[in-house]
Amino acid sequence: MTETPRPSDLVADDLPEVDLTGRITEDQVLEAMKDVIDPELGVNVVDLGLVYGVDVDDQNNLTLDMTLTMPTCPLYDYIEQQVEVVLAPMVTSTAVNWVMEPMWSPHNITEDGREQLRAMGYNV
Numbered sequence: 448m449t450e451t452p453r454p455s456d457l458v459a460d461d462l463p464e465v466d467l468t469g470r471i472t473e474d475q476v477l478e479a480m481k482d483v484i485d486p487e488l489g490v491n492v493v494d495l496g497l498v499y500g501v502d503v504d505d506q507n508n509l510t511l512d513m514t515l516t517m518p519t520c521p522l523y524d525y526i527e528q529q530v531e532v533v534l535a536p537m538v539t540s541t542a543v544n545w546v547m548e549p550m551w552s553p554h555n556i557t558e559d560g561r562e563q564l565r566a567m568g569y570n571v
Contacts, residue, residue, distance in 0.1 A: 471537050473501040476509065479537060483529040486522050490563045492530075496555025499546060509538040514551045 480498060481491040492498055492513065500512035511530065515523055527543045534541050553571060556564070561571045 469507075470505065471503050471507055471509070473503070475537065476501050476503065476511075476534065479533050480511075480530070482533045483526060485516070486525060487520075488516070488564065488569075489567060490556075490560050492526065494557045494560030494563065496557065496560070497551065500544075503538070507537070507539045508542075509534060509540065510542045510544055512544045512546050514546050516551055518547050518550075 477493050477498065480493045483492045484490065485492055485495055485497070488495065495516065497513050497515065498511060499514055500510075502510045502512075513526075513530075515526075523545060530543055531541050556571065564571045
């Protein structure tokens with residue numbers, strides 16, 4: 448005899464997982480990072496594909512692996528300040544580890560980022 452499924456079993460549960468330990472998740476970090484805007488292109492660093500890695504320890508100390516659109520970008524300190532301001536309410540500390548490998552390319556841009564750039568007149 449097969450058991451009749453309950454109505455709640457038939458509904459997809461698309462809610463994000465909640466970490467009951469109080470530890471911030473990578474998804475929460477990336478969502479907050481969408482408020483960090485590249486000052487030259489006017490698109491957030493997540494959709495530009497500049498965030499290469501997110502590491503949060505048990506005390507909510509955050510280390511980000513990030514890159515720049517070009518290695519000689521003079522605005523890295525400005526971007527790093529934005530990162531710290533955006534994430535300060537969520538984490539104990541923030542460290543940005545600037546990496547240049549693999550080298551960034553326009554292929555890293557998300558579809559949302561491409562739409563934003565097209566809206567500003569860029570051909571991507």
